[in-house]
Amino acid sequence: MSRRIRPARRRLPALILASLVALPSVAQTPSFYNLVEGTPLDFSDLEYEEETDAVKAFKRSGRNPYNEDQTAIRNGESLFATACSGCHGHHGEGKLGPGLTDDYWTYPANNTDSGLFSSIYDGLTGQMGPQKNRLTQDEMLQVMAWVRSRYTGDPANAGWKSSAPRNASFSTRSLPPTQRSPA
Ligand code: HEC
Numbered sequence: 001m002s003r004r005i006r007p008a009r010r011r012l013p014a015l016i017l018a019s020l021v022a023l024p025s026v027a028q029t030p031s032f033y034n035l036v037e038g039t040p041l042d043f044s045d046l047e048y049e050e051e052t053d054a055v056k057a058f059k060r061s062g063r064n065p066y067n068e069d070q071t072a073i074r075n076g077e078s079l080f081a082t083a084c085s086g087c088h089g090h091h092g093e094g095k096l097g098p099g100l101t102d103d104y105w106t107y108p109a110n111n112t113d114s115g116l117f118s119s120i121y122d123g124l125t126g127q128m129g130p131q132k133n134r135l136t137q138d139e140m141l142q143v144m145a146w147v148r149s150r151y152t153g154d155p156a157n158a159g160w161k162s163s164a165p166r167n168a169s170f171s172t173r174s175l176p177p178t179q180r181s182p183a
Contacts, residue, residue, distance in 0.1 A: 035124060072141070083131065083143070097127065112159050120135070120143065
């Protein structure tokens with residue numbers, strides 16, 4: 001009797017330990033979604049692009065390691081001037097596309113780094129097409145670091161600075177009615 005019970009008892013602590021180890025890593029792995037469609041971003045067609053350490057770290061944590069990195073911000077500024085300023089203005093103040101430096105977001109997920117990356121990588125609606133074949137992922141992170149460096153909103157609303165890992169949560173409920181897809 002006691003022999004049959006013992007192995008089960010021994011397995012129990014191991015199971016608890018395994019779930020303690022596994023759970024946080026599952027919960028913290030960020031997922032990246034198209035903010036309009038809700039579909040997972042497809043990285044498979046980028047196999048030719050070697051991921052830099054920054055990109056790898058970003059995909060693990062959902063946080064942009066280039067935020068506040070002065071070299072990346074300088075590069076990001078010139079990349080933004082080439083790839084984004086025609087629509088968003090030279091200072092990100094908004095033109096054809098919305099301003100990117102205040103704390104109002106059409107898509108609230110842009111207040112997180114994984115959301116901002118998803119907008120750039122996969123595009124949104126209308127003229128905001130996917131940039132994934134125009135910029136490398138590392139360049140996108142540098143552009144993002146520059147955008148964050150221009151932030152003029154309330155520091156308390158700077159969601160990307162909070163310590164919690166952030167997912168590119170999407171919600172069509174947060175979109176203006178004209179941008180909701182038909183039911
Ligand atoms: C051809 C014009 C065009 C270019 C180039 C462009 N955008 Fe956009 N962008 C837009 C438009 C238009 C929207 C609004 C789309 C929507 O609301 O669905 C937009 C929306 C966005 C948003 C969402 C803002 C919000 O309030 O939620 C972000 C972030 C953004 N763009 C970043 C960028 C970045 C960074 C680049 C350069 C890598 C870029 N865009 C290049 C036109 C453009």
